[in-house]
Amino acid sequence: MSAREKRTWFKLALWSFIIFFLWMRLTDGVTILGQSFGPSVIDQDVVTLLWTYGSIGGMAAIGQLIIRSVLFARNPVEEELDERNVFIERKSDQVGYWVGVGGINLLIVHALLSERFKFRENMPLDFVSPAGILLSLLTVFMVQEIARGISILLLYRRS
Amino acid sequence: MSKATGRVRNHIRELRLERGASQQELADEVGASRQTINAIEQEKYSPSLELAFRIARFFKRDFEDVFRFTKDG
Numbered sequence: 001m002s003a004r005e006k007r008t009w010f011k012l013a014l015w016s017f018i019i020f021f022l023w024m025r026l027t028d029g030v031t032i033l034g035q036s037f038g039p040s041v042i043d044q045d046v047v048t049l050l051w052t053y054g055s056i057g058g059m060a061a062i063g064q065l066i067i068r069s070v071l072f073a074r075n076p077v078e079e080e081l082d083e084r085n086v087f088i089e090r091k092s093d094q095v096g097y098w099v100g101v102g103g104i105n106l107l108i109v110h111a112l113l114s115e116r117f118k119f120r121e122n123m124p125l126d127f128v129s130p131a132g133i134l135l136s137l138l139t140v141f142m143v144q145e146i147a148r149g150i151s152i153l154l155l156y157r158r159s
Numbered sequence: 160m161s162k163a164t165g166r167v168r169n170h171i172r173e174l175r176l177e178r179g180a181s182q183q184e185l186a187d188e189v190g191a192s193r194q195t196i197n198a199i200e201q202e203k204y205s206p207s208l209e210l211a212f213r214i215a216r217f218f219k220r221d222f223e224d225v226f227r228f229t230k231d232g
Contacts, residue, residue: 002194084195
C-alpha cells in the first residue's frame with residue numbers, strides 16, 4: 001500500500017469521526033455509546049453553534065496537521081507524485097465535485113419543496129433553521145471529502 | 160466511423176526479469192513510483208506516451224517490442 005493510500009485511510013477516519021461528532025452535537029434520535037444522534041435537528045443557540053463550528057474546524061485542522069507532519073513526516077506523500085497519482089487525484093476530485101454539486105442541489109430541492117408544500121414542521125430534518133443549515137452544509141462538505149477518499153482508494157485498486 | 164476499442168498490453172515484467180532489474184530500479188530510472196510500475200505490469204494502468212517511451216528506452220528496445228495494442232473482440 002502506497003503512502004498516499006495510507007494517508008487517505010487516515011483522512012477517511014478523520015472525516016468519519018468529525019461527521020459523527022457533528023451529528024452527535026446537532027441531532028437527536030438513537031443513542032449509541034452514550035451519544036444521541038438521528039433524524040431530528042436540535043435547535044441550539046448561536047453561541048453553541050459557533051462552538052460546534054469552531055470545534056469542527058479545529059479538529060479538521062489539527063487532524064490534517066497530525067496526518068501530514070507526524071504520521072507521514074519521514075515518508076512525504078509528495079515524493080510519490082507521478083502521472084498515475086495525478087490521474088487518480090484528478091478523477092477523485094471530479095467525483096468529489098459531483099457529489100458536492102449533487103448534495104447542494106438536494107438541499108435546494110428539499111428546501112423549495114418543503115416551503116411549497118408546507119410540510120416543514122413534519123420533516124424529520126429541517127434544513128432551514130440555523131442549526132439545520134450548519135448541519136446540512138457541513139454534512140455535504142464532509143460527504144464530498146469522504147466520497148473523494150473512497151474514490152482514491154478504489155482507483156488505486158483498479159487502475 | 161466505428162470506434163476501435165481495445166487495450167494496451169505490455170511485456171515489461173518479462174523484459175525486467177530478463178534484465179534482472181527490480182520494479183524500484185525501473186521506477187527510479189523512468190521517474191515513476193514502484194506502485195505505478197506494478198500497475199502498468201499488471202495492465203491495470205496504461206502509461207502516457209512519454210512514460211511508455213521512457214520504459215522502452217530503459218530496455219533499449221523499440222516501442223512495439225514492449226507495448227502492443229490489442230483490439231477487443
